[in-house]
Amino acid sequence: MASNIQEIIDSIQHPDEAWTRDSYLKEGISAIEANELREKWLFHLSKDEIDLLSHAADNVLKQSEQYLETFLLSLAAVELETNKLLKDEGNSLVEKIRFISREKVLRGQGFAIIKRIPVELWHQAKVAAAYLILSRLVGPLRPQNKAGHTLGHVADLGLSSDNPNVRVYQTKERQTFHTDSSDIVGLLCIRPAKEGGISAVVSTPAIFERIKETRSDLLPSLLKPLAADRRGEIPPGGQPYFMIPVFSIYEGYLSCIYQRQYLDSSQRFPDAPRQTSVDVEALNYFDSLCNDPSMQFSMRLEPGDIQLLNNHSTLHDRSAFIDYPEPSLRRHLLRTWIAPEEGVRPLPPIFAQRYGTVEPGKRGGVGLVDQIPVAYWDLSPILQEVKLET
Ligand SMILES: [Fe+2]
Numbered sequence: 001m002a003s004n005i006q007e008i009i010d011s012i013q014h015p016d017e018a019w020t021r022d023s024y025l026k027e028g029i030s031a032i033e034a035n036e037l038r039e040k041w042l043f044h045l046s047k048d049e050i051d052l053l054s055h056a057a058d059n060v061l062k063q064s065e066q067y068l069e070t071f072l073l074s075l076a077a078v079e080l081e082t083n084k085l086l087k088d089e090g091n092s093l094v095e096k097i098r099f100i101s102r103e104k105v106l107r108g109q110g111f112a113i114i115k116r117i118p119v120e121l122w123h124q125a126k127v128a129a130a131y132l133i134l135s136r137l138v139g140p141l142r143p144q145n146k147a148g149h150t151l152g153h154v155a156d157l158g159l160s161s162d163n164p165n166v167r168v169y170q171t172k173e174r175q176t177f178h179t180d181s182s183d184i185v186g187l188l189c190i191r192p193a194k195e196g197g198i199s200a201v202v203s204t205p206a207i208f209e210r211i212k213e214t215r216s217d218l219l220p221s222l223l224k225p226l227a228a229d230r231r232g233e234i235p236p237g238g239q240p241y242f243m244i245p246v247f248s249i250y251e252g253y254l255s256c257i258y259q260r261q262y263l264d265s266s267q268r269f270p271d272a273p274r275q276t277s278v279d280v281e282a283l284n285y286f287d288s289l290c291n292d293p294s295m296q297f298s299m300r301l302e303p304g305d306i307q308l309l310n311n312h313s314t315l316h317d318r319s320a321f322i323d324y325p326e327p328s329l330r331r332h333l334l335r336t337w338i339a340p341e342e343g344v345r346p347l348p349p350i351f352a353q354r355y356g357t358v359e360p361g362k363r364g365g366v367g368l369v370d371q372i373p374v375a376y377w378d379l380s381p382i383l384q385e386v387k388l389e390t
Pocket of ligand 1: 178179180185316
């Protein structure tokens with residue numbers, strides 16, 4: 001290994017806590033280990049906390065004019081209700097969400113599950129309002145597409161990722177291990193699939209450490225910028241692809257940006273730098289470690305479960321799924337991309353290509369500078385947009 005690469009590796013000063021302290025760094029995270037440590041990642045909201053959230057969500061609906069006709073929630077109302085909760089001293093909902101997001105997701109093992117929002121009891125508009133408020137308690141929300149959607153709908157839209165402008169969360173295909181473009185990604189499960197759709201998480205430092213131990217000759221390919229496809233979400237004046245390393249070590253923090261399909265489809269652009277045969281071997285090895293069951297923690301999200309993941313210190317995957325035939329029973333998750341203002345790690349300037357900026361509270365997301373953020377509580381306007389585009 002070249003000595004400068006060794007110096008880069010040696011510069012890791014802030015290994016992600018729980019993964020290292022609890023031997024995850026070397027062992028990865030198996031389902032057994034994770035299950036033994038449920039108190040570290042599994043949290044419940046009390047009745048009082050649900051009541052607080054319910055009241056705030058009702059207020060958002062009251063302030064969202066004609067939300068039943070337009071499917072739109074007022075983000076100004078979400079902001080107002082979130083601020084009311086934040087100003088309410090000693091509010092246990094705020095304290096709990098702050099503890100989970102800062103101590104477990106941003107600094108700890110990088111993931112947490114919060115059970116369980118009463119999705120069967122509430123109208124879907126109220127579920128969406130409550131989820132926006134909970135996410136906003138973690139930090140500002142970032143847009144997930146060029147239409148400025150701050151509330152994503154993860155469902156099978158009848159699309160295929162063979163189309164290079166389609167993003168994999170819009171399909172029923174397996175996603176493969178990847179990171180999203182934000183500090184934290186949150187998912188709320190409204191309905192799971194009939195079969196499949198299992199969520200799996202691996203630890204970035206565990207993968208890095210395993211490569212260092214077994215194939216350190218491949219690390220240079222994973223520490224140098226590689227071309228990644230933007231899948232049609234191109235910022236003004238930007239290129240359809242960007243250059244980013246898989247692993248970045250910056251101010252002592254190891255962070256990862258990864259989506260294999262987007263690395264590979266960048267090669268459709270003639271001016272994108274080519275992947276060498278060693279690069280391909282390194283990416284294949286990276287994938288094989290992520291796919292090793294002993295490195296993974298798998299979970300099936302049940303209705304009302306919220307999953308929070310740190311994109312810098314974990315990668316996640318979702319297996320392919322089969323839906324019920326009835327549209328009203330199909331798998332449906334709500335997604336938020338969150339940029340906390342406090343407690344986040346510094347990110348290298350090169351991340352600005354993907355994140356817009358590396359400034360905490362404003363980084364991450366995709367989309368345009370001047371877009372107006374919107375939040376649809378229902379899938380139907382999104383299906384309508386898909387129909388218009390195809
Ligand atoms: Fe994702």
